[in-house]
Amino acid sequence: MRKWGIGAGTFGLLLLSACGGSDESEAENSPPSSEPIEVAIHIDEPAVTGETALIEAHVEQDGEAVEDAGEVLFEIWSEGEQEMGEQIEGEHSSDGEYMLEYTFEESGTHHVTAHVTARNMHSMPTEEIEVE
Structure with a gap:
C-alpha cells in the first residue's frame, strides 16, 4: 500500500x-503577429562634411517597439553611386531604436537605406539627406 x-x-x-x-x-x-514591421529613418540635420551624424531606424510592429530585430544594416551612398555605397550594422539602443554614428566625407546628396529583418519580415525604407 x-x-x-x-x-x-x-x-x-x-x-x-x-x-x-x-x-x-x-x-x-x-502565433506571431501578421502585422508588417514599420521602419522610420531619422537623420541628424544639418549633416556637415567631416562631422559625425546620428542615423536612427525606429522599428515597430502593431504599434509596439521591436526590441529583437535580427538584423539592421544601414546602406549609405552618394547620389548616383549606389554601387560604391557601404553597409554598416546598426546597434540597438532602446525602445525600438537602432543607431549608427556616421561621418559623411563628401558634401552633396546622399541616400540612407535601413535594411531591417525582424520577426520573419524585411523592410528597407530609404531617406535622402543633403550634406553641407
Missing part, C-alpha cells in the same frame, strides 16, 4: 509541474 501512495504522490507532482508551466508555453507558442 505504501508503494501505491508514493507512486500516486509522484504522479500528482508531475501532473502539477506540467500544468504550472502551461502559461509560459502558450505565450511562447502563440
